[in-house]
Amino acid sequence: MFSLPPQKVELVLLLLLLVAAIYDVRYRRIPNWLNVAGVVLGLAMNWILGPPGAGILFALKGMGLAFGVYLLLYLVRAMGAGDVKLMAAVGALVGPERWFGIFLASAIVGGVMALILVLLRGRTKQTFMNIGFIMSELRFGRPAYMGKEELDVRSPKALGLPHGAVIAVGTLFYLAISLRMAQ
Secondary structure (H helix, E strand, C coil): CCCCCCHHHHHHHHHHHHHHHHHHHHHCCCCHHHHHHHHHHHHHHHHHHCCCCHHHHHHHHHHHHHHHHHHHHHHCCCCCHHHHHHHHHHHHHHHHHHHHHHHHHHHHHHHHHHHHHHHHCCCHHHHHHHHHHHHHHHHCCCCHHHCCHHHCCCCCCCCCCCHHHHHHHHHHHHHHHHHHHHC
16 A cells, blocks of 8 residues: 555656645635646556556546545535545546555544644534534434534635645655655
């Protein structure tokens, strides 16, 4: 699971995520042109660098896995559409196995960053109440955002992180772990 992508892919991945993080922190959105460029470059690079016929399939599997997982998060309004498309681009670049490692690293980094944000904003009690509410709604198969506006990532009342930046930092952790394991 922890392996480095080819160096050229790694450079494109880092550039894509740097630009996405800057846009997301600054404007709270990730532009479509960036996501489309990431997908196209991922498909093209894997087609060129991979074995004949297998490289494009590798990229499509990574893109499909990433898109599917993040689409579910989007449907429950836990992610924005730009985050879904950005992760699809990441999947197209690195393939399914590396994408899953990046997903796990990003989830851990996002959790730590969210905990810090909750503590800094003095929202610990409210966060635990929200977690209880989410669990209660899940028990009945209802989306939590319908009962509490602040649980909808699209709401201005939501306490959110720019997920493009979280993905960028998570990817750096993934690459650092992969580099360490390769030595």
